[in-house]
Amino acid sequence: MPDLAAWAWALLAVAAVIVGLSKTAIPGATTVSVAVFASLLPARQSTGALLVLLLVADLFAVTAYRRHADVRALVRLAPAVVAGLLLGAVFLAFASDGWVKRTIGVLLLVVIAITLLRRRAQAAVTGGIHPVATATYGALGGFTTMVANAAGPVMSMYFLAARFDVKRFLGTAAWFFFLVNLTKLPFSIGLGLLTPPELLLDLVLVPLVVVGALGGRWLAGRLNQTVFDRLVIVFTIVGAVYLLL
Template sequence: MTSLLPDLAPAAWALLAVAALLVGVSKTAIPGINTLSIAVFAAVLPARASTGALLILLIVGDLFALLSYRRHADWATLLRLVPAVVVGLALGAVFLALADDSWVRRVIGVILLLIIAFTVWRRSAKRLRTAEEESVRAAAFARVGYGSLGGFTTMVANAGGPVMSMYFLAARFPVKAFLGTAAWFFAVLNLAKLPISAGLGLVTPATLMLDLLLVPGVIGGAVLGRWIAGRIKQQAFEWAVILCTTLGAVYLLVS
């Protein structure tokens, strides 16, 4: 079975272990930090192998997020997102089968930076409104835009977290409502992606063996994240999400 493992330098294994830890932290504390894990996996492993390996770890992290925050989700928000996300997933699956990996990463990086810039502008201009205050047309536009982009980016690069983090951030969810809504959203979405990814050859016995070694890091990160979430202030949480998302987007652009 060890023959299935990639031949990596000790430093590369250490980076993967840290990335697995960040997956756990992202699921129970700071969602945007997960983009750093995407960057590490893409740098250390071949592109297709990194996507499949990371998906399994994300699903493990989803389980811990649900255990921690399953009762805090905003189900009305989740149900309204479903149609747009399904369209985004379908487009992402087609795009993943046809497009060049480096080009896809750059497109996603540009999308993320535009979303971050728009979110920061709205916050600085004090134009953020609650869901009740937004017009029906604006709310529907946001759902379609963020939902379809979230489905698309999570399918092609496991990078839907930053997109949806910006959407949940704009909705002004408290920390636990944010994490609970995100937990259910990605738990369902990642499970739906699993058979598609397997069909595309992204999930293999080799990636499963690699994940088996990295799962303890995800568990440790989830426990650490739970500790962080119980102590972090709302404003610090929001800016941490924005900062981590920005770093990940920049990496996708320059990698």
């Protein structure tokens, strides 16, 4: 178990609640948890510990929104996501903690800028998005989720660009991350990111993830589309900037 001060445990507890909340109400907020874990634990260790918490929250999200997933969107994303996962695994095998943090921060800010420009120009239309954009977002999503569990903001930007409504957004994201995180599990174990100390930490924090997931389920039914979109963008920017600093 990590030897942390009381204030550090308090921050990890808040981050665990945010993990649950982000999966059932506010996608993109996970980046805040990524930043907290990466600042209190070695970056590689934080990636392994956070993966288990994300999987627990994914189960709640899939159960809550299983009927709202866009299966065709998931199929279109799959090839690029797999390529990104493999590239991320190679990167992790050689990159230092510092490079991991900075790389993810830069990628997130680039994705945010591109998505906002597309929305301003009304390049994205309801029900569809260009195949090149799909491949780009998918590859970035696979890479960032493998390296730092930070694909939430990337894929949030994709779903916003594709003009998904709240329920379709949450349902598709739930299945996407559940399947991707399951795929990442053997990679994380093989790279030494998930070891007994991280599992002990997760045992302490899992109940807080459940609290956040249940709270997010209550909140999601009360968010209108405009507020939802703005919250996603704000949390994405805050998390990306924190990783860079």
